[in-house]
Amino acid sequence: MATVSFHLKRPDAVIPTAIIALVTFPGHRVKVYSGRSILPKQWVKAEQRALERGYQQNGLLNDQLDLLQKRLQHYCDEQAALGLLPTAEALKSLATLEEPTAPAPVSVKKSFADYYTEWVKLTLSRGKVGTARAGNTTLRHLLEFEQAEGYAVDFDTITPVFADAYTAYLLGPANLTDNTIAKHIDRLRRFMRYAVDRGYTAARGWEKMKWKRQEPDIMTLTAEEVEALENLALLAGGYLDNARALFLLSCYTGLRFSDLVSIRTEHVRGNTLRLTTQKTRETISIPIQARALEIITRYLAGEVRPISNQKLNDYLKELGQLAGIDSPIEVIKYRGGNRSSETVAKWERLGCHTARRTFVTLSLERGLRPELVMKLTGHRTWRAFQRYVNITEQTVAREFAKAYEMPAPKK
Structure with missing residues (x-):
């Protein structure tokens, strides 16, 4: 009875070496070159096959060896049944027969979510991490809406009827405010415009989708509140001292958080900070005041550490409470055009974006x-700029008194 085993011509080689089939039958042993080669480190001697884990291409090689083994074995069995011995020439010729090839790739139709994910990845590749994260949030809401309401979300189904159902879901189960819903609708419209531009769809029903944005009250710190933060006694180098430095640097420069934590030495040109913003890719030049320069110097020296946006927001509330930034403010929210409000201490609403507005x-x-x-x-x-402007009542009163020669208002 014949046996077929596979071996490497040079098991100790550091370059690909030939795979040999050793055919053994009574009284004879024939070497058959398989016509394939492999790096020895990818060969599993005990199994006489190529290692597939981590080497996906070796799966096809093993299929070819399996086929060759069957051919050689079948030929030997046929010869034995006829009372004949296999010939070396015939065995070697079997290795030159047509090899199995990898199956032709199957064209898979991409789904709406696939195209949307492509758009998010493109956004991320351009360095817009926050925008990409927001895009993923919109996709999550779309998929959750699809599952909850049984509405198949696709290019052709995104119409005003879809918008009615989707915004009702965002208002209801998702419990979002009008401003957040407006952002999701705007983001979806931008994706649809991207899909149309690239020929993924010719649908136009999405163009009529809209949701009214209710402009929120802008919260900023007064000059006195910024000063209170500056004068707050903190442990040098501690987490609150670090958070304060990041926040104040934004108050002094107007930088977004994403740009704040991206400052490098080459951005500092004398008394000017020049960089390209992460969000809009605008190149801006900001004169560096002395207070900002001190923090930038510490940041570049590693004494001020970048932290996550979420952590900074948490620490800022703690800082605001310690600094006595506790004047009451009214927080107004709109859902479906219905107004609701609550009064909280100012420090409870303090976040890193407050610095840019300030x-x-x-x-x-x-x-x-x-x-x-x-x-x-x-x-x-x-x-867009108006959303960052908050001229306080105290400032209005002070400037009015100055213009009309009235007594200065009490603080």
Whole structure:
């Protein structure tokens, strides 16, 4: 009875070596070159096969060896049944027969979610981490809506009827505010525009989707509250001292969090901070005041550490409470056009984006023209810029008294 085993010509080689089939039958042993080769480190001697784990291409090689073994074995069995011995020439010729090939790739139709994920990945590849994260949140809501309501979300089904059902879901089970819903609808519209531009769809029903945004009250810190944070006695190098430095640097420069934690040595050019923003890819140049330069120097030296946006927001609330930033503010929310409000201490709403808004408001109060502040912050439109302006009642009263020669208001 014949046996077939596989061996390497040079098991100690550091380059690919030939795989040999050793055919053994009564009184004879024939070497048959398989016509295949492999790196010895990818060969499993005990199994006489190529290692597949971590080497996906070796699966096809093993299929070819299996087929060759069957051919050689079948030929030997046929010869034995006829009372004949296999010939070396015939055995070697079997190794030159047509080899099995990998199956042709099957064309798989991409789903709506696949195209959406492609768009998010493209956004991420451009360095817009926050935008990509927000895009993933919108996709999660779409998939949850699809499962909860049984509505098949696809290019052709995104219509005003879909918008009615989807926004009702976001208002109800998802419990989102009008502003958040408006962001999700706007994000979905931007993706649909991307899909149309690339020929993925010709659908146009999405163009009529809309949701009214209710502009929220802008919360900023006053100059006195910023000063209270500056004068707060903290453990040097501690987590609160670190968080304060990051927040104040944003108050002094107007940088978004994503740009704040991306500052490098090459961005500092004398007394100017020049960089390209992560979100809009705008190149901005910001004069560095002394207080900002001190923090930037510490940051570049590793004395101020970047932390996550979420952690910074948590620490800022603790800082605000310690600094006595506790004046009551009304927090207004809109759902489906219905207004609700609650009054909380100001520190409870303190977040890293408050610093950017504070920079804008205090810069205007100090007399900088709006167009100059927009140049510093990278805002392209006045409408977008307005969302960052919060001229406080105290400032209005102070400036009014100054203009009309009235007694200065009490603090």
